[in-house]
Amino acid sequence: MSFEPKILGIACNWCTYTGADLAGTTRLQYPQNIRVVRVMCSSRINPSFIFRAFQLGADGVLVGGCHPGDCHYNTGNLYARRRLAVTKKILEFAGMEPGRFRVEWISASEGNRFAEVVREFTEQIRDLGPQTQFKISQ
Amino acid sequence: MSRIGVFVCHCGLNIAKTVRVSELAEFAATLPDVVVAKDYKFMCSTPGQEMIAHDIKAHRLDRVIVTACSPLMHEQTFRKVLAASGLNQYLLTIVNIREQVSWVTHDIDEGTAKAKALLNGAVRRARLLAPLTSRVIDVNSDVLVVGGGIAGIQAALELANTGKKVYLVEKNSTIGGHMAQFDKTFPTLDCSACILTPKMDSVLQHKNITLLTSCEVSEVKGFVGNFDITIRQKARYVDHTRCNACLACTEKCPGKAVSEWDEGLVKRKAIYIPFPQAVPQKPVIDRDACTFFKKGKCRLCEKVCEQKAIDFEQQDTFTTVKVGAVIVATGYDLMDTRALIQYGYGKYPGVYNALEVERLFNSAGPTGGKVTLRDGKEPQAIAILHCIGSRDKNNYEHCSRVCCMYSLKFAHLFKEKTSADVYQFYIDMRAAGKGYEEFYNRIIEEDVKFIRGKGARVAQSADEPDRLVVEAEDTITGKFIRLPVDMVVLSPAIIPRGDAKDIARLFNLSTDRYGFFMERHPKLAPLSTMSEGVFIAGVCQSPKDIPDTVAQANGAAAEALTIVVKDKMELEATTAMVNPASCCACQNCVRVCPYGAPFFNEAKGVSEINEALCKGCGLCASVCPPSAIIARHFTNDQVLAEMEGLLEF
């Protein structure tokens, strides 16, 4: 059986989650490997959420937030940008493939873009193969 | 142990077509703590809702999971079902298997598998949910309006007419703002005073408006619905409760100072009213110009005042008012163009800025409405220079928006009042507005000369020393123009009031790079700010004309009304709180919060959160290294549990 990656999405309520809904409303098709957790703002994402997701067996993690400047909470995503950038650097220095963790700004009107990013990311993770480094074997 | 009910919706075929809903319900029944799991055609229909309500009672459910469309669609609907059944509404979880599952795949196996994973996550999260209660607070029914220009006047009157009590704070001794300085308004050329002074008078007369001139906001406490605003009444040295506005004092006063109202073109007395139609029409003493304050002798005003209203001992006083909402309408200043040495403002007497020219046209102005130069002569040639400091990276990048139109108005008035030749030096003519293009055409036909090229330099004429020359390129012909004129009018950049930064700090408003107040959303919330309950109107937000300002003022009044019309309001329940036992006093939360909700309690040595200000974004929780902050409804363990569930299958 071919490898079906597990992808965790974490999306902010106001932009990316709404954009993902729009992708549905407009019936855009994308792979079903992504499972989205809704948070109110991308700034809610604790770096440990990401580390934990990989330990729980996620093959890839995609974070979505409002475009910088459009944050529902004004500046939340500007903090998130810095904090998640550091998270990414830590993962990479620990030895993880850089492609497994990705942050994208997707607005509520960009259903198309949400679908596109998910398609592309899923392909990328499929190519990288299963994530075994962090995963805690049961 | 919780008792969870799972309700899977078919949404007709919308879901059922690509998710095997009955299989999903059967799967749900196998998950921990799930005591009942059902599927139904339309869960949001009345029978669907009744089924949930019935099962809550029948199965003594303490958690409900609805597996249906996006929470953005029906979360509220189902929350009401829970509330009606005696269950806390925050114990509801929605699993989005329509927008994010059934509609985005054609493969029923894939759809079903993903739905199961999502549901698994939801069950794990639901077990950890806690009931939340929104705090309900009383709402102060009054409104504060800051700034007594046309925006503030309009907003105050609109609100007062609905029966709400309004405090209108103005830092000057009269209301009216810049509009009261104008003679005519574009494009209709109706008299500014004729349309404004009745409104000013209504403010004074209105039983619901408390007019606070010579006042400034000095402290803001509280939050939406419950602001405590401290207002400083600056000493006027005239007891306005006694003064009968006979103005005998202003006649006798020997003290002189430049008239701010007339843009420094003339002098006024030390005890004065700024202009004849000022509201209130009672004088104040300018301490810096008063002979008594300077030399300790004089008191002429006191001698002539029959009402005994003069009070040299008066001090600043402070009062606190309670309001539910605030409208900020603090207006604008013109950029100080002296820094642009190439235009010679402040150096050549023939160079004027736009507001000075407004005063020259005004019949109550320094020249009685005659257009004369500082030496009393009538100008023979006049150049109006657009975009001075606006649209300019070295100064202000924004377009000041009204200059094109007022420059046309000036041209018209110059033509009407003098026999001068009038030239406009412009980059682009911007006449987008009702009747504006027509006005532009009218001015062209009045034989005003339009030179398409930004004025580059103003200098003294070499041949006629009392005249000026304007240098520019006419970019249409590519010719260098050296134009002898008697008068140059600069249209300077419109910028926020010098003290806008203080106002921003007081009300916790964000500003753009130049200090204009930021709206919450440029399109969908143009009058709201990041501070709940504080609204903005007029040029303090960005340059705009009078019609737009008035429209904004009405809009801001309506926005404020939506708050103060209620007696009580519910605060956000999904706020953050600090667990003091874990707080390490790093104060990261205090540093990052866009709303200023967290604060450091020095006495206890821990951070605390003012829940009334919290909007529930969760930023503070993620920057809290010892996880001492609990972001309600999105707690660390809730999110982790959901992730665990999602990634299990």
Added chain:
Amino acid sequence: MAISFEQIEQNLKTEARKLLESGKVSLVLAYGRGYDENHPMPYVAKHPSDVDNIVFNEYCTANLARYLTRYPRRTKIAIAAKAADSRAVVQLIQEDKVCREDLVVLGIPVYGMKNFKTGEAIDSKTTGGLSNPVLYDILLGEEVHGQPVSSPYDVLAAYEAMDKEERWAFWQRELGRCIRCYACRKACPMCYCDPCFIDQNKPKWGEKSPESPGNLMYHLTRFHHLAGRCIDCGECSRACPVDIPLYLFHKKVAKDCEEMFGQAAGMSIGDKPVLVNFRVDDSDKILE
């Protein structure tokens, strides 16, 4: 110019005595003798008579800023601070953990300090490439000039050059040895949380027993918590009983932060820690 440790010790004693006698401070954080010459220990002088117990030699590597947060706010403290230590002081001031006006910083310009376990000089590894304190009230020696300047990040080259599998294996091996004694966080001047996230049960961020996944969670999260705050004193690594080179990871994160945000930790008391700050024009490239 050679460093005279005796001179520094002498100056330290003189200043400490003056400060305690005048009542300007209620305690002086310095070094005292351990079980032998080569193992000095942190020492708190509270009375002028304690001053005689103060020592200073090349093994006084401990970062005394660690102890600043142990005293009630507003305690007047004098602290002996080498270059990296002074950056810790600055960082703590930025974080409002201590107030500038409550501190007398006794700056020690020095190089050639030695790891008390190995005797090896620490200059190129864990001093942030600095010899002189960035903040002080009194300098206990002449500023050091003319020492070969090395980038604090030079030692990273070998690790950055590894491919990701090698690096993963390296850290698996190193972090896998962790016995979860938490000496690293005890020694760290920036680890002042109590309780630490890893000690919590709700949520349980990671296993508490010394096995790989829990170790990884603890250390990676700690690296994040110290991002933009670690001042490269190297105390975590020297404190580690199993000699895990934690300083390498901290250094890498510090380097990335400096590159991305243009600010190194603890250099200026007016700075705001980079991860509780932002610039509107931060580039999205940092996420790539």
Added chain:
Amino acid sequence: MSQTVTPYLEMSQAIMEAGGEALKKCYQCGTCSGTCPWTPITHFNIRKLVRYGQLGLDGIEDFMWGCSTCRFCVERCPRGVEIIDIVTAIRNVYSGGGMLPQSLRAFVGSLSARGNPWSGDPARRNDWAREKYPVYAPGMDYLFWTCCTVCYDPRNTRLAKAAAEILNLAGVRWGMPSPDVNCCGESLRKVGDAELFERLKAKNLDYFKAQGISKIITVSPHCLATFSKDYGEDFEVVHLSELMAQWMQEGKLVPKKDFGGLTVTYHDPCYLGRHSKVYDAPRDILKALPGVTFVEMERNSEESMCCGGGGGGLWTEKAKGERLSDLRIEEAMGTGATVLATACPYCITMFEDSTRTLNVDGQIQIRDVTELLLESLEISIDEPVGDACAV
């Protein structure tokens, strides 16, 4: 003259790639052309040059050589366009295609063959010094960078000598470059020959590195500007006027000679003023000279007029009536000054030329601030002032 044209965007693209990226920002308001000193007196129009560049229109050749890179337009541009970069890029693109005016061919040729614009023998670069002054050796405080113009142009060798004497009086350890160096290349870069510029620069940098040079003094603001902006940041460059003003303030140089009521005005060289933001130092020096009445021209400091010598203008022939230096001389004389002081060898050359063609060389003298200061220190360089102009 109406004709149909088609935008040729490949050309516009080429200009942007050559460093004229700022083309995109311009909104054609005419501030540059309204500010440009050339617009009133020649057909050169800087706005049109940019416009033609934006659309890649034919006919750009008519405009490309008029700019003297005085930076007045750049300072005023509301869009922050680096207009000089555009001019340089356009010249680079077109002169690459062989379109170089006749007068500039000798200039470029000399730079290419001899490493200086004056067709001077490279080996005789230091002849002006007559072995009186030292060549730089490692360990010295400063390299005194002698501009090609002060080495080879007879009038300007006086400036070189004056500067050398002042350096000696100030007591600094200094040396001039060995003949291994060549022109700084500033004007050449503005003329558009980026390739040759890089060659000249590399040779100079090799010399700087080999000698371990860290501090450089220039008398030409052109060398100053290009060293500080185009040569990297490995060394510190300063214009002599700044040091002289500092030394006077420190009391190291004390003017003695009373000039007895001499009226002096000062012309800000574009490359010292607008390019390098040095306005006060030369004025401070002049004001401190005993018996000098200092007067300003109307256009001074940030608003100073250009002499026309920058951007290759020094080597380009201009018709009478189209010379900025003539206008500037008239403006200077209008103040009643009998000495026009400046601080740039290019300005000196341009103005001396104008005083002769206007036939006013008896009424106004052109002096470098350095020369005036040396005179007030009562040191004369061993050469009569009078006949220096003869070439």
